[in-house]
Amino acid sequence: MRDEPIGELLPPARLMLTPGPSCIDPRVYRAMMAPMVGHLDPWFMEMMTDVQILLRRVFQTDNRVTYPLSASGSGGIEAAVLNPLEAGDDAIVCVNGVFSERMAVIAERTPANIIRVEAPMGRTVDPEDVRRAAKGKKLKLIGLAHGETSTSVIQRLADYRKVADEFGALLVVDTVATLAGVPFGVDRDRVDICFSGSQKAISAPPGMSPMTVNAKAEEIIRARKTKVQSWYFDMQPAMNYWGKERLYHHTPPIPLIYALREALRCVLEEGLEARWERHAINQQALIAGVEAMGLELFVQNPADRLPTVTGVRIPEGVDDHNVRTQLLDEFNIEIAGGLGPVKGKIWRVGLMGYSSQRQNILLFLAAFEKVLLDQGFRVPSGAGVGAAVQSYRQPQREEVNVGK
């Protein structure tokens, strides 16, 4: 053991333009600081109802079983797939990046038979491939990521819902990268089990995974013949704690629930449609900027581009690590590198929730120009910022599809 004292906590003030955690509204910090009470305090139990009401509004659902899981989004994946799956089940997971692969990896730890249907990184999974893989099977579920954070790809849920209907399967959807940032509604899109993350477009701190389960999926979970292999992620006791009974299960991260509550209020005060539009408009400005700087987007097909995370190809001869380090050291701006197979090949710029603000895009493009020039990549002077400014001057409302 080293003996020297560990000093005061003095973090740098970063602008987080990553695929999460996003920056946090000061009013969310303030709520997080509210006096803590016990998790069985009658006041707290009443407050849990508020959080559930807010979550239903943001998920756009009437599902009774709607609550924040005490875990990161990866915990949400685990709860979403462990609860419905038992031995003898067939399930398909659509894999087109690190997080959808994670869903497969987790599902493969159950005794169910998991079929991966894959697509190259940067692409969507072909629903025809899913249909072919499902043929002749009594399918329990189809799982996929709405937004694949690792590749900045969004998928059309209706296509997979259709296949799930054909085979009587549940649709399990990861909306970690999309909820509150991209047009989506659990009931409208007929998702059976859906989870998200607190630290993305909702802009609460990380540590909670909002979760919702419809009546059909709930019935399947309640009818299990075997116990869920994780006690912590077993939804039945969680449903009892977050249900009418408020039966003690585990001690939840109380300040994070306070923060989540406030962040959800912010989402609803802005309005879901206005928020979706904001994300779309800001991403258009970012894209205009990076393209004007001579950079290419990772996702070829514009319809497949995730509005909350933009993948940018790292140009030949430019060092990923040096660029990101200089952005941090010189401007306190964090963007993300690639994960898995695209590490070193792409940058990922997240514009999520509170981070998705005009001033952040302009500042980022300006700083990015400086850094790219220093790192030996030729950028037309002022081109990025200029293009973003032009983008903001366009009348956008007609052009942006907010999925109404």
Next chain:
Amino acid sequence: MRDEPIGELLPPARLMLTPGPSCIDPRVYRAMMAPMVGHLDPWFMEMMTDVQILLRRVFQTDNRVTYPLSASGSGGIEAAVLNPLEAGDDAIVCVNGVFSERMAVIAERTPANIIRVEAPMGRTVDPEDVRRAAKGKKLKLIGLAHGETSTSVIQRLADYRKVADEFGALLVVDTVATLAGVPFGVDRDRVDICFSGSQKAISAPPGMSPMTVNAKAEEIIRARKTKVQSWYFDMQPAMNYWGKERLYHHTPPIPLIYALREALRCVLEEGLEARWERHAINQQALIAGVEAMGLELFVQNPADRLPTVTGVRIPEGVDDHNVRTQLLDEFNIEIAGGLGPVKGKIWRVGLMGYSSQRQNILLFLAAFEKVLLDQGFRVPSGAGVGAAVQSYRQPQREEVNVGK
């Protein structure tokens, strides 16, 4: 969906004298509010090292694998038992309350053969019973709760360590209710896998479970033939994120890590032995007070009494719920009721971490007198406070066993 807006978050200011969460030092709140950074930010990764150093000092261990798990203490139980156990293993769990039973319940979800060795609530598990149950078995582990929060019982670790040594078994210990409040050291007490909770005697917010694993247990975990049945609680990727590699696993609850770091600094600034002594002295005052009021303790044997949580029998004719409700409504003081079989039979008064302060004990005893009188229980006037005051006037240092 209800349509009315959900208002501002305005929690009451409670004094939490429960078995967790305990009250939080304002400097811990302040640290929690520090600017959030990304979980892969180089500054953050450096800061993770601080947290690990601090945790090693509080756990009193040199274990390389020492980190805070992103989950409540119950998640800690899950990680601690799921990782070492595989099909074909025999394991013993000592059950003497709700939380040690939880360890059994979780272990029983693994394919290993779990033997429960039970003791009545309010008692310790007899090491002879453990020895008998282990006879003839090649035992993988013995699991137990150092402090059983649900019954306010503490167990002598040396007794179980001895049995574990005889059978070559790992010792897995739940120190959720004891770490930083009760004499204990992972290396000194030769615990192989140990976990705790952030919201008890450490007095950080709930949501993290400090975890430490010694080299022997680490080797066993690394040599597994099958995958751990929970991805989230699989220690191998967690070891990589918290190890030298800092390989991304999941997004941890960053503000809770900030808060935990500060709370651990508070623990070490006070000093472990001084802190243990404070907990012991304050509990003595509490016990003197409640006994002088004519109440009885739940745990008969003084040596078995957990210093952080005091179980008090609810007197005949007094209503548990009414007393706790009046304490909350009239004095903003929360104490806990019993869990499971002792629900309605005992109160549990927690004096943990920042909650364990003289002024809190005196205030609680005064308020308790008022409430008990109102609820029809005759209390000699001022007896509780008087006895506690006397207790504080005794020279205590010689009497308190801080396990040096």
